[in-house]
Amino acid sequence: MNEETKYLMIYEQELSSHLKESLEMPSRFYELSHQQRQMIVELVDFGRDMAITENLDPEVLQDTVGLAGEMGTQLYNFANMLNSYLNKDGEKE
Numbered sequence: 001m002n003e004e005t006k007y008l009m010i011y012e013q014e015l016s017s018h019l020k021e022s023l024e025m026p027s028r029f030y031e032l033s034h035q036q037r038q039m040i041v042e043l044v045d046f047g048r049d050m051a052i053t054e055n056l057d058p059e060v061l062q063d064t065v066g067l068a069g070e071m072g073t074q075l076y077n078f079a080n081m082l083n084s085y086l087n088k089d090g091e092k093e
Contacts, residue, residue: 006044007029007037007040007041007044008029008030010040010044011029011032011040012027012028012029
């Protein structure tokens, strides 16, 4: 799904028809003027960026990176242990 399709879906499916009618805006995204479409795009992008900034604390993300790395190492070691068990003396059991 391309970016423009996302804006279209948000405008046409998520924005209430009551609000669009009260603002005397068209019901379809491509019926908006170029400036109106730009405003919708900027508002959607701003909302997305604000939600990401507020909900993804960089400190928490850094801790998650460390934990994911540690989990990966543990899984790798576990896989090696299982592999050595299966290949005991060069034979599969």
